[in-house]
Amino acid sequence: GRPGLAAAVASMLADGGAGTRNATELAEAFAEVGADLEEHVDTDQVQLLVTVLAGNLPRTLALVGDLLARPRFDAADWQRAQARRVDEIRRHLDDPLRLADDQFEHALYGDHPYGHPFLGTAESVRAITAAELRAFWAAHYGPRTVSFVLVGDTDGAAVTPAVARALQGWRSTAQWPAPPPPPKPLPPRVVVSDRPGAPQSQLRVGELGAARKTPDFAALSV
Numbered sequence: 001g002r003p004g005l006a007a008a009v010a011s012m013l014a015d016g017g018a019g020t021r022n023a024t025e026l027a028e029a030f031a032e033v034g035a036d037l038e039e040h041v042d043t044d045q046v047q048l049l050v051t052v053l054a055g056n057l058p059r060t061l062a063l064v065g066d067l068l069a070r071p072r073f074d075a076a077d078w079q080r081a082q083a084r085r086v087d088e089i090r091r092h093l094d095d096p097l098r099l100a101d102d103q104f105e106h107a108l109y110g111d112h113p114y115g116h117p118f119l120g121t122a123e124s125v126r127a128i129t130a131a132e133l134r135a136f137w138a139a140h141y142g143p144r145t146v147s148f149v150l151v152g153d154t155d156g157a158a159v160t161p162a163v164a165r166a167l168q169g170w171r172s173t174a175q176w177p178a179p180p181p182p183p184k185p186l187p188p189r190v191v192v193s194d195r196p197g198a199p200q201s202q203l204r205v206g207e208l209g210a211a212r213k214t215p216d217f218a219a220l221s222v
Helices: 005-015 023-032 054-069 075-093 096-109 122-127 130-140 156-166 217-221
Strands: 036-041 046-051
Touching (some): 005 075, 023 054, 046 054, 054 156, 075 122, 075 130
Antiparallel strands (some): 036 046
16 A cells, blocks of 8 residues: 555665764765665665775674664655655656556556555655654564675674674564465456657567466576
């Protein structure tokens, strides 16, 4: 009932406040250590990507710990982010390529979570409250559901305690969510989105494939 909620939570983790810092103070703290922070969201996962010089890794890990384990989800910050997200969705709807992708997925998946844009709709995003962001984070983010991957000039034995300190006190009962049942295949049909005056047309043709865990996955990929 809230398409785009997961993406909104990830956006607020990257752009909102955490710990004792508000959104501006947290952004300044990442800037002070020269860290580049961004979030990546798709239909299956959320990634928070941080790039920083190895010498500044300990300070950066402390900031990441606040961001993951102690986000604030301030209502004022969400109002600003909410307006930006609605504008982003509107721009998305002006892109024929993305619009064709969205309608193709909806035609295949229907009401399944894969059937709506992961950014959500303008209507659904407008309805999201800061309390819903906080509740989604509490239900889905936790030590059992988050993986840390560090790549670069660092030693695993030395950095693991730093990660533990950064996440110290994070208590959560969040577990991996059970995926919804796959959608049922629908009969072939034609879906047309009329855009008068469009210089080109986008075409999508396809059907549901086999599940990822099928024993024929390798052969189907070939």
